[in-house]
Amino acid sequence: MSTDLGTLRGLAHLARLEFDATREQQMLGDLNNILDFVAQLEGLDTTGVEPLVHLSQEVNVLRDDEACNTVSHQDGLRNAPRKDSDYFRVPKVLE
Amino acid sequence: MPYRAPNLQNSLKRFHSLSEVRNELAAGTTSCRQLVEYYLGNIERQQHLNAFLEVWPDEALAQADAVDAKLAAGTAGPLAGMVIGLKDVLAYAGHSLQSSSRMLDGFKSLFTGTAVQRLLDADAILIGRQNCDEFAMGGSNESSFFGPARNAADPERVPGGSSGGSAVAVQADMCLASIGSDTGGSVRQPAAFCGVIGFKPTYSRISRYGLVAFASSFDQIGPITRSVQDAALLLEVMAGPDGMDSTASQREVPAYSQQLTPAAHYRIGYIADAIDNEGLNPEIKSALETQLDILRGQGHVVEAVDFPYLDFMIPTYYILTTAEASSNLGRFDGVKYGYRAADATDLESLYKKSRSQGFGAEVQRRILLGTFVLSANYYDAYYTKAQRVRRLIKDKTDELLRQFDFLVLPTTPTTAFKIGEKQDPVSMYLADIFTVQASLAGVPAISVPIGEDSAGLPIGLQVMAGAFREADLLAFAGVLTEEVVA
Numbered sequence A: 001m002s003t004d005l006g007t008l009r010g011l012a013h014l015a016r017l018e019f020d021a022t023r024e025q026q027m028l029g030d031l032n033n034i035l036d037f038v039a040q041l042e043g044l045d046t047t048g049v050e051p052l053v054h055l056s057q058e059v060n061v062l063r064d065d066e067a068c069n070t071v072s073h074q075d076g077l078r079n080a081p082r083k084d085s086d087y088f089r090v091p092k093v094l095e
Numbered sequence B: 001m002p003y004r005a006p007n008l009q010n011s012l013k014r015f016h017s018l019s020e021v022r023n024e025l026a027a028g029t030t031s032c033r034q035l036v037e038y039y040l041g042n043i044e045r046q047q048h049l050n051a052f053l054e055v056w057p058d059e060a061l062a063q064a065d066a067v068d069a070k071l072a073a074g075t076a077g078p079l080a081g082m083v084i085g086l087k088d089v090l091a092y093a094g095h096s097l098q099s100s101s102r103m104l105d106g107f108k109s110l111f112t113g114t115a116v117q118r119l120l121d122a123d124a125i126l127i128g129r130q131n132c133d134e135f136a137m138g139g140s141n142e143s144s145f146f147g148p149a150r151n152a153a154d155p156e157r158v159p160g161g162s163s164g165g166s167a168v169a170v171q172a173d174m175c176l177a178s179i180g181s182d183t184g185g186s187v188r189q190p191a192a193f194c195g196v197i198g199f200k201p202t203y204s205r206i207s208r209y210g211l212v213a214f215a216s217s218f219d220q221i222g223p224i225t226r227s228v229q230d231a232a233l234l235l236e237v238m239a240g241p242d243g244m245d246s247t248a249s250q251r252e253v254p255a256y257s258q259q260l261t262p263a264a265h266y267r268i269g270y271i272a273d274a275i276d277n278e279g280l281n282p283e284i285k286s287a288l289e290t291q292l293d294i295l296r297g298q299g300h301v302v303e304a305v306d307f308p309y310l311d312f313m314i315p316t317y318y319i320l321t322t323a324e325a326s327s328n329l330g331r332f333d334g335v336k337y338g339y340r341a342a343d344a345t346d347l348e349s350l351y352k353k354s355r356s357q358g359f360g361a362e363v364q365r366r367i368l369l370g371t372f373v374l375s376a377n378y379y380d381a382y383y384t385k386a387q388r389v390r391r392l393i394k395d396k397t398d399e400l401l402r403q404f405d406f407l408v409l410p411t412t413p414t415t416a417f418k419i420g421e422k423q424d425p426v427s428m429y430l431a432d433i434f435t436v437q438a439s440l441a442g443v444p445a446i447s448v449p450i451g452e453d454s455a456g457l458p459i460g461l462q463v464m465a466g467a468f469r470e471a472d473l474l475a476f477a478g479v480l481t482e483e484v485v486a
Helices: A005-014 A021-043 A073-078 B018-027 B032-045 B057-073 B114-121 B164-171 B188-194 B228-238 B282-297 B310-331 B347-358 B361-374 B379-403 B425-432 B436-441 B470-484
Strands: B052-055 B083-087 B125-130 B177-182 B197-200 B220-225 B267-271 B301-305 B406-410 B445-452 B458-464
Touching: A005 A021, A005 B361, A021 B310, A021 B361, A021 B379, A021 B425, B018 B228, B032 B052, B032 B057, B032 B083, B032 B125, B052 B164, B057 B125, B083 B164, B114 B125, B114 B177, B114 B228, B125 B164, B164 B177, B164 B188, B164 B220, B177 B197, B177 B228, B188 B197, B188 B220, B188 B445, B188 B458, B197 B228, B197 B470, B220 B228, B228 B445, B228 B470, B267 B282, B267 B379, B282 B301, B282 B406, B282 B445, B282 B458, B310 B361, B310 B379, B310 B425, B310 B436, B361 B379, B379 B406, B379 B436, B406 B470, B436 B458, B445 B470, B458 B470
Parallel strands: B083 B125, B083 B177, B267 B301, B267 B406
Antiparallel strands: B052 B125, B177 B220, B197 B220, B197 B445, B406 B458, B445 B458
16 A cells, blocks of 8 residues: 555654655655555455454553652753753743 | 774683683682773774763772672672673663664663663673664664664674664673663674674563663563573573563563573474575575584474464564554653754644654654554554454464474574665565564574674574573573584
8 A cells, every 4th residue: 555645744743743845755755665565464364363462461460559759850850951940841832 | 804803902801701700700810890991991992883872981990899899798799790781772870861862862861770770789880871773773773863883793784783782892892791672683683793692581571661662562671692691690680570560570580590401302493484585695594504403413303394474574563563662752752851953933843843853764764654553544454453463473483382492593684784785664674584573472582693604794593482481492592502602
């Protein structure tokens, strides 16, 4: 199967990516090559085969739910590209 | 004429295992401090291989002194004397962690991951952070934001990937062992290209807390070493349940390093289609057949088996891993940590510009493919279909691993290729053809070196065993390396 520029732009938006015109064409070409390649799976009959979702045989391994602060406010802000004393800073959201 | 590593001007010889190191430490002929100085010297002299992104000389020397004191006092842990490098996907508190990506520019981890903490608790010495493919996506180390690491056997060639820097560091004697991560072969394939041992344990055997997530139903931490004993010891130290990772298995951890005595007779299957695959380099095929003959000569049962899904493995792997990656990498938004674009005007453009400038081309390709296969119109045709095929692959692999103790196959279809040689994503993906099976099935697999091709490039042999049968797998790998490692 092959996809078009409109679909690619939709995907890019969903993935919060953007491309200039040249890169857009490259990505479309690559995506179509990869989709052609993975289309091989259509040739395999999987009727009646349940999807494999979890690899582990062990389910719901849970520890006691004990509240604790693992990261302090100050540490949480430490890696922020922009911040003030209390918050992450981002461009204005509301006009 | 193949490239040969220069003779290293140092009083210490090359160590192949921790037990060799421990013998010299016990005899007083070396110290942990001298070991660290030796490896730091080797790193310094081989910077052109681009194996390390960051080296921690002061900390490593301080830790060496602390371990020397513990050795003198008789209180040293099981990894005392082992100098280890970490792939740049493992969290270590206060240290940079970037997954070789611009997206995590400037990021320093707030915590230490479980596997790394267990190494430290066992008195390992951590020497630095190693180059890899960006977010562990690649088979050549070429997708790193910091440029490719280079194969010490021929610096014009790739070391493999994604744990490329980690494999080169062990190959070129910059540390005794490295800790990498393996999603579809990222420990085993570079180990094969670099002539060292790469080991992926059973899915869930080692906690992933503190491992940067790529594809969560595949990711597994694994060691790169020069000896099977060291691989066993590192697994023993790192494995086991973890309150910080509910996917880590609750199963008891055997003393792998004490269980390396092989059985007299094994049943060994080899996948005929893999050995007869037209993409397989004839020299690798011949090296593999020689090994199978040796095993027959030792009295093991060696039989060809049919595995009908060889062509379906890479498509299944790429659909599932890109889907998981597109989801896992959604967290990188330029807000809370890492790279932020300077030219954003509103929140949406902040996300888009930060991610588009922060992620490299291969990562963006995979995010797009993952977004595609998870989108409503294509979910069943691609994602669910691949999950069904994964079950077929896993069931058949499990069935074969009940009939045979081990499955043997090449680690890679070719030896190390040239930097820049593979431009087309699909041809790069096909380099993983023999390693993704163990990842799709979640079973343990190891790559051991079995010689070189006519150009002097290393060849790896891969062995798979049933889930949680690491002890048997390692014992058998010891048989193989005894035959081939001088």
